[in-house]
Amino acid sequence: MSYLVLARKWRPKTFDEVIGQDHITNMLRRAIEQGRIGHAYLFTGPRGVGKTTTARIFAKALNCESYDKPTPTPCNKCPSCIEINEGRSPDVLEIDGASNRSVEDARELRNHIVYAPNGRYKVIIIDEVHMLTTEAFNTLLKTLEEPPSNVVFIFATTEPHKVLPTIKSRCQQLDFKRVPAALIAEHIKKIADAEGYSLSKEAAELITMRADGSVRDALSMLDQLMAFAPEGKITQDDAAYLLGIMP
Ligand SMILES: [Zn+2]
Structure with missing residues (x-):
């Protein structure tokens, strides 16, 4: 069996499981409950804090x-939820703006918008939207001017100042925060426990210090430390050594 990195294995599947972004998950839950679903959202914030994860949960909630x-508590059991969790839903298109695939991206985007969804909504998630190629961008702008009622765009960016005003003005902007160290420490302790490792408090502190608010970075460090700790114990010294932190 291939090893699944912790960030993927422990990716939050419900709004409740997203840590440190309550201001956003509460807002999205309320919008769903009240039937006020926007056509386009712009998720901003540093890397690894839950932007794409929240976008996928929102997609499940809608469908x-x-x-x-739409429900604030997607079941994670129905075919639609499972397909989205496995990244193979015909209703959800994810484009990485940072990858250089201009023509294909633009074509996929157009196709995706033209055909009606299988479920209730087509959801188009574009990561690092500020890096999108011109072709894809033009397709996007045309659609944003007259958005079909059953399409929801979720754009994510680490650099909101680089997103064109023409895009920004059509989006509801939600700013993700760096996750507080205490929450990350608690989170990685819980995961280490569940994986059968004992992570010392000091080691957890070193990881959270280095992670600087990014859950994904913290989990990737925990991955490394677990690989280095066959006895199942992760000490402060191991962490300092492996993370290259001077005592
Ligand atoms: Zn479901």
């Missing part, structure tokens, strides 16, 4: 088949 309308 979950266990309910007859």
